[in-house]
Amino acid sequence: MIRAIVTDIEGTTSDIRFVHNVLFPWARQHLAAYLRIHTAEPAVAAALNDLRQEIDQPQADTEQLITVLYRFMDEDRKSTALKALQGMIWRSGYLNGDFTGHLYPDVLPALKNWHERGISLYVYSSGSVAAQKLLFGYSDHGDITALFSGYFDTHVGAKREVSAYQNIARQINLPASELLFLSDIRQELDAAQQAGWHTLQLIRGEADNESLHRQVNRFDQIKLELFSL
Numbered sequence: 055m056i057r058a059i060v061t062d063i064e065g066t067t068s069d070i071r072f073v074h075n076v077l078f079p080w081a082r083q084h085l086a087a088y089l090r091i092h093t094a095e096p097a098v099a100a101a102l103n104d105l106r107q108e109i110d111q112p113q114a115d116t117e118q119l120i121t122v123l124y125r126f127m128d129e130d131r132k133s134t135a136l137k138a139l140q141g142m143i144w145r146s147g148y149l150n151g152d153f154t155g156h157l158y159p160d161v162l163p164a165l166k167n168w169h170e171r172g173i174s175l176y177v178y179s180s181g182s183v184a185a186q187k188l189l190f191g192y193s194d195h196g197d198i199t200a201l202f203s204g205y206f207d208t209h210v211g212a213k214r215e216v217s218a219y220q221n222i223a224r225q226i227n228l229p230a231s232e233l234l235f236l237s238d239i240r241q242e243l244d245a246a247q248q249a250g251w252h253t254l255q256l257i258r259g260e261a262d263n264e265s266l267h268r269q270v271n272r273f274d275q276i277k278l279e280l281f282s283l
């Protein structure tokens with residue numbers, strides 16, 4: 055029986071085009087100015103220090119780090135430091151109403167239904183926990199954060215690593231056999247499955263014929279009974 059559902063964001067609850075055509079360009083546009091102004095703020099300084107460690111350049115100055123961050127953004131690197139900084143930068147965009155967090159129309163009714171049935175809901179994304187809370191706190195349908203019991207980012211591990219799902223299961227305090235992971239990316243689902251989780255792939259666009267996971271196109275097609283042991 056499924057007692058908790060953990061969902062990915064990009065390509066699962068939200069359109070990949072919102073992330074790549076709205077969020078990422080907005081962060082890129084504001085990155086340099088934001089870092090130059092806020093470089094001494096504790097959260098920014100901590101993320102920049104994490105980045106220095108990631109690239110093994112303890113002496114790198116802010117301008118050098120900005121260059122690295124542009125490269126990371128070009129490569130869509132799931133760097134924990136980059137993701138932390140993007141989350142900080144997006145904050146003013148959400149607060150000013152420059153954009154709202156995209157949700158596919160089938161997502162909110164399903165989340166509400168599961169929540170009402172007593173199933174705990176969690177998020178796991180490469181985006182930082184702060185960025186996840188912003189997306190769901192300022193979503194197209196308003197603040198829906200009350201539906202979620204918790205959030206996980208790459209601090210638990212990368213999304214294609216089995217250990218990340220083991221860590222999440224430990225923190226949720228449920229056996230893997232009672233957990234369902236929703237994602238559009240086969241390799242993430244492979245890792246969750248290897249950790250003993252149930253898995254379901256969202257196909258929002260192109261088919262994935264190499265996947266061995268159950269697939270649906272929308273949340274309203276998800277039948278939790280199929281995952282009962």
Ligand SMILES: CSCCC(=O)C(=O)COP(=O)(O)O
Pocket residue numbers: 062063064073077132137140178179180181182185186189213
């Ligand atoms: C929290 S929204 C921004 C998502 C993001 O930065 C990203 O890299 C997408 O990663 P995901 O793990 O959701 O595919």
Ligand SMILES: [Mg+2]
Pocket residue numbers: 062063064065066237238239
């Ligand atoms: Mg995804």
